[in-house]
Amino acid sequence: MGLWDAFLNWIRSDGGGDEWLCVCGNSVGIDMLCVDLDGGEVVDWKSSYLFFRQEMELSLIGLQNAGKTSLVNVIALVFSLCILSKTGGYSEDMIPTVGFNMKKVTKGNVTIKLWDLGGQPRFRTACALDAVFEYMGKEMLLIIHDGIYAIYCLANPFFNGLILWILFYHFGLLDVGVAFCSYVVDAADYENLSVSKCELHDLLSKSSLNGIPLLVLGNKIDKPDALSKDDLMERMGLKSITGREVCCFMISCKNSSNIDAVIDWLVKHSKSMN
């Protein structure tokens, strides 16, 4: 049922009374809540989604402390449209990510699988990143055994089938492809900018990422000393990148600034499943 049908039905049935209607929306969709004025309870809710079926894989890459996990939490909150959710959102109290986390968020027809990679040097090795990208390229697979990465090469067809089967049934991890690369930078951490620039350019030199659109997120713009977008683009060497689309947004996970713009970009660049 479409949003307007739901709305009209609700108006026709008990739209008067001591209830009020709240329509809220973001880049993922629109929710319509019917709230009981006396008790403050949500008595009914309907959803409508602006997009056709979309699925995307998002790997968040960047140095330690850039705010990748914070971004995952903020995106998860946007997907729950804030009102009904008691979880997710920004927290000052973060633990550095060990290895990586995978979080899948779904809202209506939009699904994002977020691969949140630990940014400490030991997790940033070419090997760990390669493994994820190669996995997405379906040439190698990455499985976690008690926190240790095991990389399986898909050269052997028998092994192939076996591992794909395990992945499919236990992790639901099939049919993915790298649609774009997203990179998170702390825009207020001048000291680490040159390291961040090198890591990014190293990553872009990988053949599996040839031509793939690049999304750079300058995080923590709530900090008074955060760089401007122009300065960040200059210092990250973004202006010299050719052969691919490059987009840069300045965001704050803390204040949720520009998060909707990021989600819009992701949805536009994801594989449409129509």
Ligand SMILES: Nc1nc2c(ncn2[C@@H]2O[C@H](COP(=O)(O)OP(=O)(O)OP(=O)(O)O)[C@@H](O)[C@H]2O)c(=O)[nH]1
């Ligand atoms: N002021 C400010 N602080 C932020 C923002 N986003 C994240 N932080 C803080 O930065 C710190 C690191 O955030 P994380 O999300 O854990 O960073 P990370 O990139 O996941 O770090 P690793 O897991 O070690 O790679 C935390 O203390 C966050 O609260 C932001 O927009 N503004």
Ligand SMILES: [Mg+2]
């Ligand atoms: Mg993290």
